[in-house]
Amino acid sequence: MFTPPPSLAHLSRPSLVVDLAKVRRNCAHMIAKAKANGVRLRPHLKTHQSHVVGRLLRDLGLGAATVSSVSMAQHFADDGWNDLCVAFPINLRELPQIDALAGRIHLASLVDHPATVHALAEALHHPLALWIKIDVGPRRCGLDPSQHEEIIALAQLIRAQPLLRLAGLLTHDSRTYGVSGAAAVSRCYRDTCQRLNEVRRLLADHGIAPLEISVGDTPSAALVDDWGEVDEFRPGNFVYYDLQQLAIGSCTPADLAAAVACPVVGLYPARSHAVVYGGAVHLSKQSQPAMPEIGLPETHWGAVLRPCGEAWAEPIPGAWVASLTQEHGVVHLPPEILAQLEIGDLLLIAPVHACLAAHALMADTHYCGAPPGAVEA
């Protein structure tokens, strides 16, 4: 049962395994939803940072994407993406790199401070689109919607710079990561849309129009059917999903499209656990509270997936990563699973946060689930 599928038999170290059949299905579903809403889908590529998955998104018709760093923008521009938004506040220490990239592709980024706009105006030789970052509640970056004067002044400042184009208002509502279920996520989303549209009307009243609205969180993209008055959606995690999204309700166990394959290096039936080569530097230290509804009764750092075909099916009840150190993962397992397991087997672990595992394992990623010849690294 825990013999790895033959396609994974060559994996010798902790590796990200991506099921491209599930990725394709998750992507097609989100693309159809965006189309039905008449909203531009600009997927966030930080979830995977993968040229393979990026090409799959392009093959499905998407031409614009989101990234979270200048280096990530370079990584995807090098693979042919020519319309990227760095959805991260401008880092003034990378102005030369930003300018060079703005000379190669259609580049956008975001600002919430006039000092950044002045520095950009002084440094750039190429056009750059800017979104004003609005904080709808999470209190990370962005101007509060109530800061009318600052928002108007910033918009006017941007519009006064020849090489800068004001694209609109952008937010990332991470409040939806702290709730669960469609009703609670929808409440956050409606609040977000209302606040952003109020700011849009405020700016229109000051002659600053038309402006687009861009929103970003995967829970809203997945759980809200009517996306309302927004122009662009930037979810990322929907490509792989993970245990965090499963707990929120954004996906079903069948949608989990990325797993970390970890070699079993120790068996301890008396302690109800195995130890795998696969630790904090592979899965990340992001933990998640108990999910009793799928048999994970304690805080955990991953769940063990049931091998199926050349990939996996659902998480196995009672099988979770109970602790992580740098390279070790301690995996709690039911006795009947432990009895079947041998040292040297592979466990397929669903990460709590797929984006962090994918970042950690970029150099050790294996793709499955695609027709032969369909995947080019």
Add this chain to the structure above:
Amino acid sequence: MFTPPPSLAHLSRPSLVVDLAKVRRNCAHMIAKAKANGVRLRPHLKTHQSHVVGRLLRDLGLGAATVSSVSMAQHFADDGWNDLCVAFPINLRELPQIDALAGRIHLASLVDHPATVHALAEALHHPLALWIKIDVGPRRCGLDPSQHEEIIALAQLIRAQPLLRLAGLLTHDSRTYGVSGAAAVSRCYRDTCQRLNEVRRLLADHGIAPLEISVGDTPSAALVDDWGEVDEFRPGNFVYYDLQQLAIGSCTPADLAAAVACPVVGLYPARSHAVVYGGAVHLSKQSQPAMPEIGLPETHWGAVLRPCGEAWAEPIPGAWVASLTQEHGVVHLPPEILAQLEIGDLLLIAPVHACLAAHALMADTHYCGAPPGAVEA
């Protein structure tokens, strides 16, 4: 005040900054302590994974070291280390790599299961030293000291294989990471030494002698003066130290030898915070409870260090990383610091767990504090 020192002015992305003057002092202190105890110091290189720091350790007279993966062993063998212990259970999926490495250098590793010994005996063409991993309490890997029959049988099995040499008994007492202060750490350490020496006597009674004892945790190495009846100590973190070790009491603020330099990308005085480019993929998601004694009254993911000379002094009271997402760090700062800060400045952040930050930033590491010409990458 927050103008980065000129030597750091070129850093544009989140980077690990290593103060080699502090590293050298921390290392010299631990080497002297090992010498005074008559114990072999086999430092764990996983903390830094750095050829520069590795060479510094060699320059101070050390010739043997510890690593936590086969690939890390290859990384250091490539830089001239010829006596390495992979202090991680043998990964049967890397037997060819282990065998090749055993043909190049003096290689050791650890086991706690007969299946692993059988697999090694079948696969190896080169000699390998093995330590039996004993679990003194943390319940991660290893045989319980009470498993007399299993320990004796495993020792005999190893000794029956022509290419395997039984080196002794090895443990890592991670219980010391959950306590604080010299008295509590010493209690753990005495318990560890007693258990391991009991097992050593058990094996001697069965004609299996002489065997060495190897222990590993940095808190014991730092806080216990009399290392007692052990032959080898494998601490790693003492080279850099970090907030976790500071909380345990293993070091003083002046010993913190590694920081993550993060560009400031947002200023939010109304929320008492700045946002830096520096997130979970740089600092790791490892958090730490409040340390009110140094002005960190809440759970945090790092502390802001006061810039000093070309490096830093102590953590600034009231300045801590309050939350982390993939690339963003939200940094709580006192009003007088926020008033001085500008977008584009660098903040120097002491990580909670230096090993994880160093792993994440291996490709973005900057060394300072060494005499000119002394550092070769």
